Amino acid sequence: MDAAAVARCVGSCYVSPAFGDSDPLRRFLRLSLSSSTNLDPTGGKNSKFRGKSHRRLSFVRPIMATDESFSKLTSDCAGETQKINGKQKNIVWHDCPVTKSDRQELINQKGCVIWITGLSGSGKSSLACTLSRALHNRGKLSYILDGDNLRHGLNSDLTFEAEDRAENIRRVGEVAKLFADAGVICIASLISPYRRERAACRALLPQGDFIEVFMDVPLHVCEARDPKGLYKRARAGKIKGFTGVDDPYEPPLDCEIVIQNNRDKGLSSSSSSLSEMAEIVVSYLDENGYLKTP
16 A cells, blocks of 8 residues: 555544534644654655555544544643653553442452462462352352463463563563452462562552462472473473572462472372362451451
8 A cells, every 4th residue: 555545544434513624633644643653764756665654554444523532642642641661652541430349349349469480380270170169159259360471372472582481471460460450359370480470569559459379398309200201301491490400489488378289299189188179278268358248
């Protein structure tokens, strides 16, 4: 598509009479168009779009005066911008009259995040599933954010390099916060090896709503279990940066719950022990008022 075709596309957009021929709106359209294109530096009439820039044109749609968000945007074009994570963005938080308390009252429970951390093979996912079942049996709504499962979708674009591992945890923390705000008991099950990333996720939630559960299982026990064969591959040099082998795990210093299981056999071989571990977490939730409306 050439520049002339884009101009015709923009020109065909419907602008409500409420806007009239206001210069700010026209300026917004021109700025939006120019910021979305990658034209030949010569600026000639035959300039072509290059690379993937044409995808950015998908935002050009009919503009209606009843679109409050767009009206707000056009009126604030020359105004001050907010800084979010150090980046300037024209974004303002929009409050909703239905609050977290309203949602919690509706389902008779308090939203929180149960963050299960530990080495690979320590039983995090097994505990998460057993805990979710125990809560379900009590009529409580929970949802599991499993580290491996999330890498099939939300985090499928991330590697296991240090920077991407940090981004992986950040994303999960933000999603877990949304579940908790919805009144759901969110169970996040991830190795999450570094204290700094776990602390950052804790800081996203109100005091007390981040419940860290440490699966305190020694490395040699986890390696003996090796349910996915990952330790064997890491020892053979086929996996680099594997936690516990050539990348460190930083155990929590002040978590809410510590669960120990030092047997070499996998947790799945003893359903009673899993139930007992889940009951430890359920008891904590009950005692701290998360299984009823505050």
